[in-house]
Amino acid sequence: MxxxxxxxxxxxxxxxxxxxxxxxxxxxxxxxxxxxxxxxxxxxxxxxxxxxxxxxxxxxxxxxxxxxxxxxxxxxxxxxxxxxxxxxxxxxxxxxxxxxxxxxxxxxxxxxxxxxxxxxxxxxxxxxxxxxxxxxxxxxxxxxxxxxxxxxxxxxxxxxxxxxxxxxxxxxxxxxxxxxxxxxxxxxxxxxxxxxxxxxxxxxxxxxxxxxxxxxxxxxxxxxxxxxxxxxxxxxxxxxxxxxxxxxxxxxxxxxxxxxxxxxxxxxxxxxxxxxxKMPVPHNKAVVGANAFAHESGIHQDGMLKNPQTYEILTPESVGAAKTTLPLGKLSGSHAVMSKLHKMGYDVDRDDMKIIFPHFKNKADHTDIVSEDDLRVIMNKFSEVKAS
CATH class of the missing domain: 3.20.20.70 (Aldolase class I)
Structure with a gap:
């Protein structure tokens, strides 16, 4: 019972x-x-x-x-x-x-x-x-x-x-x-x-x-x-x-x-x-922390993009939190970067990522999180490479 x-x-x-x-x-x-x-x-x-x-x-x-x-x-x-x-x-x-x-x-x-x-x-x-x-x-x-x-x-x-x-x-x-x-x-x-x-x-x-x-x-x-x-x-x-x-x-x-x-x-x-x-919730706090529904590792991001249940046993919606995030950092993979670029309106494919991803990795090695502004700079460089 x-x-x-x-x-x-x-x-x-x-x-x-x-x-x-x-x-x-x-x-x-x-x-x-x-x-x-x-x-x-x-x-x-x-x-x-x-x-x-x-x-x-x-x-x-x-x-x-x-x-x-x-x-x-x-x-x-x-x-x-x-x-x-x-x-x-x-x-x-x-x-x-x-x-x-x-x-x-x-x-x-x-x-x-x-x-x-x-x-x-x-x-x-x-x-x-x-x-x-x-x-x-x-x-x-x-x-x-x-x-x-x-x-x-x-x-x-x-x-x-x-x-x-x-x-x-x-x-x-x-x-x-x-x-x-x-x-x-x-x-x-x-x-x-x-x-x-x-x-x-x-x-x-x-x-x-x-x-x-x-x-x-x-x-x-x-x-x-x-x-x-x-x-x-x-x-x-x-x-x-x-x-x-x-x-x-x-x-x-x-x-x-x-x-x-x-x-x-x-x-x-x-x-x-x-x-x-007046007590901030630790970012890694279970259920309600800022990182509870955030994934940076390339392997995790790839799994999340294919099926969220690979790495989330709770959904953010189930606890009233904001949506899942895939912050881009030095551990992120090309799949997550390409997905983010698509959301930003860039039409890129796997072949394009062979050029874009090394620029991304170089930026990620020198910053905590790669922002949308950072990605726009990378895409400008990519456009220049393609034009030449």
Whole structure:
């Protein structure tokens, strides 16, 4: 049976933890509306108790979106939960996201709490949150470095207290796809009524595996993926949701799962985040980078001209990007150069290219990209050679 995967976007909360990123309330509302257009199921609009500005932003987003569920983040403290209640009061659809760390290093060094104290806090605060929200998401922070049996105990306590969504955070990007699969196998075997609840993952990219870990979770029982647009966020960032969506789109055969993402809004969404965060998207960034649909190698260009599927598994149109480009450089072949000249209106054939192509190669060896103006100069030289 095909699974339905929810997308939970935390660009406005975890994404804003990127060093140097500070969205205004107006920008957050614009981003939230675009995320709704893109098709995300949940928007984590902020951490209401953190500041007056964060509270107002969550409130503004709650009033602005019509279909997407809005959530605020709360530590396992009743004051944090109260702030979420007030900030999301006007949301058409809402939930709360409550977390507490469960790993030994966090319990001992940060919280100074015993296992028993952590369990008591989970029970107390999740049950309190459940008084105000039908949907209560619980996160055992640093889950992937938590003892497997205590992770199960923490989750069972949260479920017993009223949690309806369980999020598994790889808080420091520590795990890998094989270990994540094993973690989910343990949860499926030991969490009471596992299939009755939504299991989510929130993966960080410290070792470059956030997207891979997120996709592995889909294979092993997760039905919600958390992340950010362009992968922005704390330290090395979060799972890039546009990459998860693209993988599910291209590899429907493998993941056998659907989602509500409107792929054609992907590039527009990425561009908005890049603009407001003042963070240029790397040219080689998967799915949305400037080079994602650009081919310079002669072998690749030749294949693309014969059949685009030789070197593109996504089309630019499918993600709302501009058309495929074949920039001409020192690695380009004569086929691509001749094709470009035809588009520019020059009537040249294979025999002509025997004269033109050496001039092109000479120019390409001394510049990054050969422009149309450069090609016109080359063609003027060709005309002179032909006239003589």
């Amino acid at each position: 095909t699974k339905q995967i929810q997308f939970f976007d935390t660009t406005l909360r975890d994404g804003e933890q990127t060093i140097g990123v500070n969205f205004s309330i107006d920008e957050k509302v614009a981003i939230a509306k675009q995320l709704e257009a893109w098709g995300v199921d949940v928007i984590e609009a902020g951490f209401p108790v953190a500041s007056e500005g964060d509270f107002e932003a969550v409130q503004a987003v709650s009033r602005a979106v019509k279909h997407t569920c809005v959530t605020g983040l709360a530590r396992a403290r009743k004051g944090d939960i109260d702030a979420c209640v007030k900030a999301t009061a006007d949301a058409a659809h809402k939930q709360v996201h409550v977390f507490i760390a469960t790993s030994p290093i966090h319990r001992d060094s940060k919280l100074h709490m015993s296992k028993e104290q952590v369990i008591d806090t989970i029970t107390d605060c999740v049950s309190y949150a459940h008084k105000f929200f039908d949907i209560v998401e619980f996160s055992p922070e640093d889950a992937t470095r938590t003892e497997p049996d205590f992770l199960v105990e923490s989750i069972n306590a949260a479920i017993a207290a009223g949690a309806t969504v369980i999020n598994i955070p790889d808080t420091v990007g520590y795990t890998n796809p094989v270990e994540f699969a094993a973690l989910f196998k343990n949860l499926r075997e030991n969490v009471t009524d596992f299939d009755k609840y939504t299991f989510s993952v929130h993966c960080h990219d410290d070792l470059g595996m956030a997207v891979a870990n997120s996709l592995a979770s889909i294979e092993n029982g997760a039905t919600r993926i958390e992340g950010t647009i362009n992968g922005i966020g704390e330290r090395a960032g979060n799972a890039a949701l546009e990459e998860v969506a693209a993988a599910m789109y291209v590899r429907k055969d493998y993941y056998d799962a659907t989602n509500n993402i409107n792929m054609k809004e992907t590039k527009r969404t990425s561009d908005m985040i890049s603009k407001f965060a």
